[in-house]
Amino acid sequence: MSESIDRARTLLSDAGAVVILTGAGISAESGVPTFRGPAGLWKSFRPEDLATPEAFARDPRLVWEWYAWRRTLVAGCVPNAAHRALAEWALRRDRVTIVTQNVDGLHARAAREVAGGRDAGAALPVEVHGSLLRDRCSGCDARTAPVAVDATSVATLPRCTLCGSLLRPDVVWFGEMLDESVLAAADGAAATADVCLVVGTSALVHPAASLPLRTRAHGGMVIEVNPEETPLSRMAEVVIRGGAAEMIPMLVGRTA
């Protein structure tokens, strides 16, 4: 293992530009359930009932009940050593872009905590699947701060103060397009990176899972941190089989 760590560490510190792609696995050690792991959300819930525009049209009360539960769960979690180490690294050196599939807001929290009074901008993530910590109007698309949700009935669900339509969580559901400008930012970072560090994703959901391929297509290298094999493992220059909270500080920490 230490040989892979040393090699990955060298590749990362020698890289001119780095893109980091994270998934649910980076937040697992903060207590946020993954989607496809043994106790993953999709083991006990059906995405087609909860995470599609059709499901929201069919039963917005059920969808909101589930997202309100996830919001409460995430509110009780804190960034772990991996989130913090990446934030510190992104603030310490140039040309590091954190791209996340996660909607839990833990990367942004780590960036602000680590930055203290300084500008956290360089460590704020590109959230390609949106955020649980924001609402969006299902009618006029206005974004708002999250409101308290009473999912007792459709009549009690939160509504847009501008047009009166139902609010929804500002996350990207299956079958929906990603925000163009957000995807362009992620793609641009991947296409110009010398190294793509992939942390805690099963690499099954596109277009996010294609970002490491963009880096490779431009002659860059992929480093994977995941306790398990994924479709990206065979194309990675270095594979590190371990948990993010332990491995990431070893890769990008000051003292490793």
Ligand code: APR
């Ligand atoms: N450290 C690193 N990786 C971990 C850890 C850990 N402590 N624990 C689990 N993992 C790995 C698992 O082995 C798995 O490969 O994290 C990955 C989590 O995969 P998924 O649950 O499929 O989550 P993710 O890849 O982020 O899902 C992508 O799918 O459901 C949609 O929109 C949702 O953004 C999500 C997307």
